[in-house]
Amino acid sequence: MQIFDALFAPIARLLVARGLPFPDLVERMKLHYVQAALTQAGDRATDSRVSVMTGLQRRDVVRLRGEDVKDRRPNHLARLVALWQTGAGWSRDGAALPLVRSGPGQSFEALAQAVRRDVHPRTMLDTLLAAGTVALSADGQQVLLTQTSYQPLAGSDDQLAYLSRNLGDHAQAAADNVQGRTPPHFERSVHYSGLTETQINVLSKRFAEAEMALFQELSQTAARMKEENTEAGTQRFRAGGYFYRTGETD
CATH class of the missing domain: 1.10.10 (Arc Repressor Mutant, subunit A)
Structure with missing residues (x-):
C-alpha cells in the first residue's frame, strides 16, 4: 500500500x-x-x-x-465560454466577439440561453464577472471575454468539480496504462530538481504559454469537427497539463 x-x-x-x-x-x-x-x-x-x-x-x-x-452534471459556464469562442455568430477567427448584455441576436443573454435555459443569464454573468472570466465595457452595456476558459473561484463547488473530473481522467489514463491498455494513453511528464526560483519562474511561464496555445487549437479544431459531424458521436476526450513546483527535492 x-x-x-x-x-x-x-x-x-x-x-x-x-x-x-x-x-x-x-x-x-x-x-x-x-x-x-x-x-x-x-x-x-x-x-x-x-x-x-x-x-x-x-x-x-x-x-x-x-x-x-x-457525475453527469455538465458545467454550463465552461460550455458557454467554449461556445463563445467557437460558435458561429459568437466568434470570429477563433476570437470571442464583444456582446451586448441583453436582447435578441448577438447578446450575452441569447448566448446564455443557448447553453442553458433553466439558469438566469444574470446569474451566469455575475458568476463569470466574479471569477474574472468576463468584464463589462465602460458604459456597462457590453460583455467582453477576458479569459479563454472559465476558472472557478478558489474553494467553490465548481472548482472542486473541475478538480474531480480533471484528476479523475488523468488517474484513469495512468491506471489504464499500468494495466496494459493498447494503445496506451499519452501520459508524460518532465521533472528536474536543483533549480533556482527564477529559473522555475521562466519555465513555468513558458509551459503555461505553450499549453494555452495548444488547448485553444484543440478546442477550435474539436468544435469544427463536431459541427461537421453527420451522425452523433459517442466519444469524448480530455487533454490536460500541469506544472507543479515545490521546495522539496523528492
Whole structure:
C-alpha cells in the first residue's frame, strides 16, 4: 500500500481541509470498490465473487451494486465560454466577439440561453464577472471575454468539480496504462530538481504559454469537427497539463 502514498496524501489533505469525516470517505470508497469489481468480473459478478474481490461483506455488495458513481452534471459556464469562442455568430477567427448584455441576436443573454435555459443569464454573468472570466465595457452595456476558459473561484463547488473530473481522467489514463491498455494513453511528464526560483519562474511561464496555445487549437479544431459531424458521436476526450513546483527535492 505504501506505493500509493503519493496519491493518498494530497487527497487526504484536501478532504481534511474541506471537513469531510473519514467514515464518509470509507462509505464512498465501498461504492467504488463494488463498481470496480463488477466491471472486472463481468458476467461472473455474483455477490459472493464481488465480496471476495473487494473484501466487503455481501450485504454491502447487495446494497451498493445498483448505485451509480458517475457525475453527469455538465458545467454550463465552461460550455458557454467554449461556445463563445467557437460558435458561429459568437466568434470570429477563433476570437470571442464583444456582446451586448441583453436582447435578441448577438447578446450575452441569447448566448446564455443557448447553453442553458433553466439558469438566469444574470446569474451566469455575475458568476463569470466574479471569477474574472468576463468584464463589462465602460458604459456597462457590453460583455467582453477576458479569459479563454472559465476558472472557478478558489474553494467553490465548481472548482472542486473541475478538480474531480480533471484528476479523475488523468488517474484513469495512468491506471489504464499500468494495466496494459493498447494503445496506451499519452501520459508524460518532465521533472528536474536543483533549480533556482527564477529559473522555475521562466519555465513555468513558458509551459503555461505553450499549453494555452495548444488547448485553444484543440478546442477550435474539436468544435469544427463536431459541427461537421453527420451522425452523433459517442466519444469524448480530455487533454490536460500541469506544472507543479515545490521546495522539496523528492
